[in-house]
Amino acid sequence: MPRTPTPAVSPHLVDPTQAVLFDARRNWRCFAVGSSRTVPTLTPAAEALLEEFERHARKHGWNASPRNSAAMTLRILLGWLGAEAPIHEADIRAVADHRRNAGIRRVLQFLDGHGMVIPDPARRGEAPERAVEQRIAALPDAIAEEMRCWVRVLRGEGRRPHPQFPFATIRSYLNCLRPELAAxxxxxxxxxxxxxxxxxxxxxxxxxxxxxxLLSALHSLFRALKQERVIFRDPTRGMSLPTMRRLPAPIPTDRLHGLIDRAEGPMAKLVVALIAIHGLHIQETTHVLLEDLDLPTGRLLVRRDTHHHTVYLDELTHALAGNWLHERRRLWSRTSNPHLLVSQVTSADTTLPPVSHHVTDTIFVRLGLTASQLRRDRILDEAAHTADPVHLMRVFGISAKTSMTYVQAAHPERRSTGPR
Structure with missing residues (x-):
């Protein structure tokens, strides 16, 4: 049987000394698919970089499937472009557009660590900033431009000086406004x-x-547009709503039955237990560090903005935490991520992030509840049994005002209805 000829070196290798006449986006559709036999022969520098990537992947304990997928993506890039010059981020992402599970984050971080990535100007800025622009860009042009004017004001770039709002806050405002803008x-x-x-x-x-x-977001929007003389009058001027606190309502018992048993996998079961039994916020659950869990004493330290809250683990949560630690060591024993909860993505991410909202949201979507609903129901149940706000403050680490809200919701007959 004749041997398949060895592919030649790519004729498209990037020469770092070659000047650029104009920028053109490469089309990777025909080159990002197929097997390694269709990739041009690697140059010695590219071969060395690929071998270093393999060592990097094994050092960090990546599983075989994501390791091989990311290595193939890198091999395609190095095979066609070489390793003599940095690679455009747009090219790296374009290869991933035509490959499933391309390991794009792993490849980007590895190459960026070697100074081998030319950033894509279109993707500059943090995630909240990109989210704001993407959501505004989906609006009709005239309204989109008015929304960008509002963003500029909140960023302190309007006609009058203002404190600069972070993009995360602007994104929250925009999330409130989106349904109304669409209507x-x-x-x-x-x-x-x-x-x-x-x-x-x-x-x-x-x-x-x-x-x-919503009214707070609308006030912000129309005041900014009035200030910039985009609109003639502010339709929200003088509008207010009565101060009220929504009292929590319990989740029906049939929806709560067997929640932990229905959760899929050791991490999901631990997350549900920490919220359904100990009343933690989902965000603080994802930020718990591995060092914060002390299994021998049965304690978990929760770091909050103003104080630390100690959770004393019950027998079930203690067992679930032990099961998750065993699973974590089995899958990602070499990860340097300091968080208690890690995923396939965050275990290999060199920026050491907590697990994403998508991971935790998926856990509760499958259960037909939200994490905040479950947490409120847990505190409300405890309030129904004790009616002692101080007890709620100690067990859940909540404020006096919040604990009184739950006591009033659990015992409406004790709420004063007389004039004040």
Whole structure:
């Protein structure tokens, strides 16, 4: 049987001394698929870089499947472009567009650590900033430009000096506004056309807490546009809603039955237990460090902004924590990620992040609940049994005001209804 000829070196190797006449985006559709036999022969420098990547992957304990996928992506890039010059981030991501499970994050971080990535200007900025721009870009042009004007004001770039809001806060405002903006764009072409009646109709459709958040975002939007003289009058001027606190309501018992048993996998079971039994917030659960768990004493330290809260593990949570540690060591014994909860992605991420919202959201989507619902139900159940706000403060580390809210919800007959 004749031997398959060895592929030649790529004719498209990047020469670092070659000047650039103009930038053109490469089309990787035909080159990002197929087996390693279709990739050009690697240069010695590319071969050495690929071997270093393999050592890096094994050192960090990557599983075989993601390791091999990422190595193949890197081999394609080095085979066609070589290792003599940095590679455009757009090219790296373009290869991943045509390959499933391409390990793009791993390849990017490895090459970036070697100074081998030319950043994509279109992707500059943090994730909240990109999210804001992407959501605004989906709006009609005229309204999108008005929204960008609002963003500039919040970033301190308006006609008058203002404190600079972080993009994470702007994204939260925008999340409140998106449903209303989508509804308005069906019958207006500019926010100048929005009237007070439109604002009141939007607020009337919301439950009390959501309405208050929406009104705050609307105040911010229309005050900024009025300041920049984009609109003539602010339709939210003088509008307010009565101060009210929504009392938590219990989740039906049939929805809670067997939650931990239904959770899929050791990590999911531990996450559900920490929220359903110990009333932790989902965000603080993902930020717990491995060193914060002390199994011999049965304690878990939760680091909060103003104080630390100690969780005393019950027998079930203690067992689930032990099961998860065993699974964590089995899958990712070499990861340097300091967080108690890690995933296939974060175990290999050199920036050492906590697990993503997508990972935790998926756990509760499969259970038909949200983490916040489950946490509220746990505290409400405890309040029903004790009616002691101090006890709630000690067990869950919550404030006096919050604990009183739960006691009032669990025992409405004790709430004062007389004049104050």
């Amino acid at each position: 308005w764009t069906e019958h207006v072409t500019s926010l100048r056309e929005i009237t007070r009646d439109d604002i009141e109709a939007s607020l009337d459709r919301q439950p009390p807490v959501t309405a208050r958040n």
